Amino acid sequence: VYLEGNIASGGQDSTKTRRYDARYGTPHSTLGLVDVQGMTNVRHLELGLSYKAKPNLEDSASFHKFYLYDKTDGWFGGTSINNRPGGQFIDPTGASGNDVGSELNFAVKWDLTKLDTISLESGVFFPGNFVRALTAGNTRNQLWGMLSYTRKF
Numbered sequence: 001v002y003l004e005g006n007i008a009s010g011g012q013d014s015t016k017t018r019r020y021d022a023r024y025g026t027p028h029s030t031l032g033l034v035d036v037q038g039m040t041n042v043r044h045l046e047l048g049l050s051y052k053a054k055p056n057l058e059d060s061a062s063f064h065k066f067y068l069y070d071k072t073d074g075w076f077g078g079t080s081i082n083n084r085p086g087g088q089f090i091d092p093t094g095a096s097g098n099d100v101g102s103e104l105n106f107a108v109k110w111d112l113t114k115l116d117t118i119s120l121e122s123g124v125f126f127p128g129n130f131v132r133a134l135t136a137g138n139t140r141n142q143l144w145g146m147l148s149y150t151r152k153f
Helices: 129-134
Strands: 002-008 042-054 057-067 099-111 116-127 142-151
Touching: 099 129
Parallel strands: none
Antiparallel strands: 002 042, 042 057, 057 099, 099 116, 116 142
């Protein structure tokens, strides 16, 4: 069982832009498997469980909660603001709040041999008040999944 938190800056005024740009690596495992949240303008909390049922079989589950670091800045999915119909996910007034949403993830990794691995990852993103305010009620939960086979050589 683990608990993790991340804070990455955001926001700007007439003379400064405050952003953390993760230029290298991926936030995939750090900020949820659905990949809707980047490491910019975020307050993130994760509660997770990882269990190794056998030496070659690992299961994990995690719950993530996302808030904007600066509610007058945008919701970043990577190094740019996420897009929505009619514009971007940003409310310069801050009136839409800072609750981006939450995410529930499940993953299974099975090492078939020392060289071969099968992984199944899935996640559900539940939009928060910030996202709902900017999409005028046209927001639904997002379900994502990935099945992969890896061969080392």
